[in-house]
Amino acid sequence: MELTVENLYKNYGQKVALKGVSFVLGQGVYGLLGPNGSGKSTLMNILTGNVRATSGTVFWNGQNIAEMGKDYRKILGYVPQQQALYPDFTGMRFLSYIATLQGLKSKEAKERISYALDVVELSHVSSKKIRSYSGGMKQRLLIAQAILTDPKVLIMDEPTAGLDPKQRVLMRNLIVEIASDKVVLIATHVVSDIEWISKEILLLKEGSLIQKGNRDLLIRSIQEKIETSSKRNKKNVDLEDIYLYYFGE
Numbered sequence: 001m002e003l004t005v006e007n008l009y010k011n012y013g014q015k016v017a018l019k020g021v022s023f024v025l026g027q028g029v030y031g032l033l034g035p036n037g038s039g040k041s042t043l044m045n046i047l048t049g050n051v052r053a054t055s056g057t058v059f060w061n062g063q064n065i066a067e068m069g070k071d072y073r074k075i076l077g078y079v080p081q082q083q084a085l086y087p088d089f090t091g092m093r094f095l096s097y098i099a100t101l102q103g104l105k106s107k108e109a110k111e112r113i114s115y116a117l118d119v120v121e122l123s124h125v126s127s128k129k130i131r132s133y134s135g136g137m138k139q140r141l142l143i144a145q146a147i148l149t150d151p152k153v154l155i156m157d158e159p160t161a162g163l164d165p166k167q168r169v170l171m172r173n174l175i176v177e178i179a180s181d182k183v184v185l186i187a188t189h190v191v192s193d194i195e196w197i198s199k200e201i202l203l204l205k206e207g208s209l210i211q212k213g214n215r216d217l218l219i220r221s222i223q224e225k226i227e228t229s230s231k232r233n234k235k236n237v238d239l240e241d242i243y244l245y246y247f248g249e
């Protein structure tokens with residue numbers, strides 16, 4: 001299970017949004033951190049096949065995703081940022097609608113919907129209208145739609161945006177559970193969302209990947225510099241400090 005990104009460039013006219021980004025992801029959760037405008041959306045759009053790179057290639061298990069077409073879409077799940085979600089649909093109706101769009105046959109759709117509702121713990125409210133759902137429930141419904149086809153690659157855009165602390169914890173646990181047989185890439189500004197669940201963290205700045213590694217490696221790599229330069233004279237460096245170090249306060 002391997003998603004390989006090789007030397008991606010993306011230009012929008014004169015603007016270079018990605019400048020030769022390369023990395024390899026295996027099974028597990030990965031965090032993509034970067035400030036506004038660093039290229040996260042562009043990178044995610046390329047990984048989901050919605051935007052074409054100017055140059056460079058993305059491979060899934062050695063196959064170029066641009067050449068895989070439908071076969072790539074089958075193994076891809078995408079959780080968009082929270083948005084208005086058909087308030088008058090029930091959770092069940094929403095998932096049935098997505099299953100139809102994804103071309104699932106009715107028996108398979110039924111099984112997959114039931115499984116996905118169970119995973120995100122929404123079975124008991126599946127016949128209630130989405131307008132009655134809390135923010136956390138809506139977010140979990142978005143995850144349910146993304147795992148209907150049992151994707152191997154799951155891309156998530158700010159999955160905890162707008163959630164309260166309790167819901168954030170539940171969401172993190174859910175993501176870890178789902179990632180047991182998937183490559184999961186989470187783009188976020190919220191360091192704490194990915195700090196403890198990520199196998200590795202990717203730092204994107206002005207279109208370049210400036211760091212990739214696990215939490216300990218990232219912290220060790222700049223611990224001394226932060227401790228000597230910190231105005232607050234902190235002893236314990238955490239990932240928040242790393243973010244501020246690279247992206248500014």
Ligand SMILES: Nc1ncnc2c1ncn2[C@@H]1O[C@H](COP(=O)(O)OP(=O)(O)OP(=O)(O)O)[C@@H](O)[C@H]1O
Pocket residue numbers: 012015016017034035036037038039040041042043
């Ligand atoms: N369609 C476009 N046309 C022109 N420039 C674009 C386009 N899309 C993105 N850009 C520019 O490319 C750069 C990267 O944008 P991108 O949206 O990928 O960043 P981001 O890290 O996702 O930011 P945010 O967190 O604000 O969504 C920015 O400078 C942005 O203005």
